[in-house]
Amino acid sequence: MGELSGKKVLVTGGAGFIGFHLCKKLSDLTSNLTIYDNLSSGKIENVQDVPQAKFVKGDILDLKTLLSQDKADLIYHLAAQVVVPYSMENPLEDFGTNAKGTVHVLEKARKDDAKIVFASSAAVYGNPTQLPTSEDYGFHPFSCYGLSKVVGEEYCQMYHEQYGLDVTIVRFANVYGLRCHGVIHDFLDKLAKDPNRLEIIGTGLQSRDFVHVSDVVDALITVGSSGSVNGKTYNLGYGKTTKIIDLAKMMLTILDLQDKTVITTTNVSWQGDIHTIWFNIDKAKKELNWNPKVPLEDSIKEVIAARKLK
Numbered sequence: 001m002g003e004l005s006g007k008k009v010l011v012t013g014g015a016g017f018i019g020f021h022l023c024k025k026l027s028d029l030t031s032n033l034t035i036y037d038n039l040s041s042g043k044i045e046n047v048q049d050v051p052q053a054k055f056v057k058g059d060i061l062d063l064k065t066l067l068s069q070d071k072a073d074l075i076y077h078l079a080a081q082v083v084v085p086y087s088m089e090n091p092l093e094d095f096g097t098n099a100k101g102t103v104h105v106l107e108k109a110r111k112d113d114a115k116i117v118f119a120s121s122a123a124v125y126g127n128p129t130q131l132p133t134s135e136d137y138g139f140h141p142f143s144c145y146g147l148s149k150v151v152g153e154e155y156c157q158m159y160h161e162q163y164g165l166d167v168t169i170v171r172f173a174n175v176y177g178l179r180c181h182g183v184i185h186d187f188l189d190k191l192a193k194d195p196n197r198l199e200i201i202g203t204g205l206q207s208r209d210f211v212h213v214s215d216v217v218d219a220l221i222t223v224g225s226s227g228s229v230n231g232k233t234y235n236l237g238y239g240k241t242t243k244i245i246d247l248a249k250m251m252l253t254i255l256d257l258q259d260k261t262v263i264t265t266t267n268v269s270w271q272g273d274i275h276t277i278w279f280n281i282d283k284a285k286k287e288l289n290w291n292p293k294v295p296l297e298d299s300i301k302e303v304i305a306a307r308k309l310k
């Protein structure tokens with residue numbers, strides 16, 4: 001792994017879930033870290049828990065403020081509108097943040113001649129017919145969110161090819177861990193309200209590749225410090241897929257609720273919901289020497305313990 005020490009690092013979306021864990025780790029590696037976040041879904045506690053970082057409450061759509069930030073050597077671009085159903089109801093806003101916002105961040109990288117790491121998503125594959133899905137499967141987005149991430153990726157490639165910008169794209173599967181949002185927290189919220197019933201949105205047969213945030217952060221640090229990932233794209237998942245109904249059963253067993261809680265399904269899911277996410281992670285394993293370590297069950301216990309539900 002190369003050196004980050006002394007590097008000036010800017011993290012957009014650093015007050016969010018993944019951003020927080022990344023910044024926590026980065027703050028051990030460099031003394032020059034800036035979090036740039038408009039706190040639309042990010043939390044001020046996440047910023048306060050990384051006291052070594054400079055915090056700028058700013059919007060990536062505010063180009064003037066973004067460009068006026070101190071010169072960066074490395075930019076992690078995580079800021080985004082991240083909710084698929086919201087993207088279907090508000091495609092223009094989703095496009096603005098994720099597509100135009102990404103071009104703004106690329107402009108900042110171009111001005112500073114900084115290396116940039118772009119956070120993309122499994123949503124660019126849509127409903128893949130190739131499972132597990134590898135990086136070369138191609139774009140088949142199934143939601144406005146997926147499409148805006150495709151546009152972000154394409155701009156990253158364009159800046160790489162035409163301006164020689166040092167760009168790496170990472171596609172996340174379903175990242176989870178302490179402070180996360182998403183299905184694990186939704187289930188815990190529902191069970192906190194009513195432990196007798198757990199409603200799954202959709203059939204429950206939809207399936208996800210859950211990867212722990214600590215594993216994702218390890219890969220992000222490797223990518224940010226490596227000189228050999230320029231222009232490359234990596235899938236970051238666990239390389240395994242779990243049906244949502246099995247996740248629900250696993251959680252109920254951990255909570256000793258398996259005999260008490262009735263699982264129900266709505267059968268109809270939200271627009272843009274993907275059936276199966278299952279990443280082929282051979283490329284990241286080989287080229288980044290990265291091996292996700294944290295199994296799902298262990299860390300669900302960690303998330304539950306943190307919520308004091310058991």
Ligand SMILES: NC(=O)c1ccc[n+]([C@@H]2O[C@H](COP(=O)([O-])OP(=O)(O)OC[C@H]3O[C@@H](n4cnc5c(N)ncnc54)[C@H](O)[C@@H]3O)[C@@H](O)[C@H]2O)c1
Pocket residue numbers: 012013014015016017018019036037038039040041042043058059060061077078079080081082097101119120121122171172173174175176
């Ligand atoms: N969590 C996952 O499972 C997952 C999966 C695939 C891709 N991703 C991608 O990873 C990145 C981080 O996701 P996350 O789960 O931490 O989400 P998050 O919502 O916790 O973090 C996103 C952050 O971006 C900030 N933000 C949003 N719009 C902004 C704007 N216009 N200007 C400045 N800041 C803005 C939010 O306030 C928030 O802090 C996103 O790009 C997301 O699309 C996440």
